[in-house]
Amino acid sequence: xxxxxxxxxxxxxxxxxxxxxxxxxxxxxxxxxxxxxxxxxxxxxxxxxxxxxxxxxxxxxxxxxxxxxxxxxxxxxxxxxxxxxxxxxxxxxxxxxxxxxxxxxxxxxxxxxxxxxxxxxxxxxxxxxxxxxxxxxxxxxxxxxxxxxxxxxxxxxxxxxxxxxxxxxxxxxxxxxxxxxxxxxxxxxxxxxxxxxxxxxxxxxxxxxxxxxxxxxxxxxxxxxxxx
Numbered sequence: 001x002x003x004x005x006x007x008x009x010x011x012x013x014x015x016x017x018x019x020x021x022x023x024x025x026x027x028x029x030x031x032x033x034x035x036x037x038x039x040x041x042x043x044x045x046x047x048x049x050x051x052x053x054x055x056x057x058x059x060x061x062x063x064x065x066x067x068x069x070x071x072x073x074x075x076x077x078x079x080x081x082x083x084x085x086x087x088x089x090x091x092x093x094x095x096x097x098x099x100x101x102x103x104x105x106x107x108x109x110x111x112x113x114x115x116x117x118x119x120x121x122x123x124x125x126x127x128x129x130x131x132x133x134x135x136x137x138x139x140x141x142x143x144x145x146x147x148x149x150x151x152x153x154x155x156x157x158x159x160x161x162x163x164x165x166x167x168x169x170x171x172x173x174x175x176x177x178x179x180x181x182x183x184x185x186x187x188x189x190x191x192x193x194x195x196x197x198x199x200x201x202x203x204x205x206x207x208x209x210x211x212x213x214x215x216x217x218x219x220x221x222x223x224x225x226x227x228x
Contacts, residue, residue: 008204009152009180009197017042018195019108019149019178023049030054030099030139032109033077036149039108040081052104054135056095059087076134099135099142107143109136110150113164116211118174118186120146121166133169140170152179158210160184160191181205190214 010018016038023029023043030052031037041062043049051060053075060075061082069080073089083089098104113121120140123133140146153159160177176194177184182205183195192214196205206213 008199011180013038013042015149015178015180018183019147020044020049022147022176023047023106025049027105028052028058028098028103030104030107030135030143031060031075032107032136032139032149033075033134034110035151036108036110037075037077037079039149052095052098053081054092054095054099054139056090056092057081057083057087058090058098059084061087096135096138099138102142102144104139104143106145106147107139108147108149109139111148111159112154113159113161113166114148114174114177114186115164116160116162116186116191118172119164120148120169120171120174121164122169124167126166136169140173145175146173148174148177148179150177150179152181152205153208158208161210162212181208184213192216 012035016035020039020042021044025047028050031039040051040060050058052058053060055076057075061084064070064080064082071080073081073083075081109120109122111120111122112125122136150159174186177186181197181200182193185192185194191211193202193205194216196202202213202215
């Protein structure tokens, strides 16, 4: 990869900010481990998003300032967090009752692979003896929407594929994919690109995706990058 290619797309915090833009006021949202946790730091000002963590927390705020960490107050990834006024903590059984009861408007998760049909593989790599299921299998079924927030590729290998080759977390559960290169909707007609990250062309995106992509009727001119 050249230096120019390394500069293409969103940084991790920019990617998290892009996801946060699409969260609606009043939503209850679960943040998965990894890049999704960054969303807590970039909620748009004036918008009330109630963040949930499956280890039994509601009302998560941004990461604490250095030196202000309380390791008795952590998210599902064991990272220190803050609670907003009115935030609370409770048993994990109550937390999963919220998830399974359909009370979450969205779950923002990471992925090892996602297929063009919205199948999600996020808990086990084929060359590893053990996996980490966590709450993803419940979240993919219980949340009203499933958004993925992830790097487009891992060590040069595309994560978006025609068919998942890793063990599935859940079939046909993903609604939208946010990566450092683009925003892509999973539809009945296939993968539809909604937005390209800065410096990304549709041709570049397709070359780095192992599944066919479509664009909306309002197409970008070659070399452009913006909302399609």
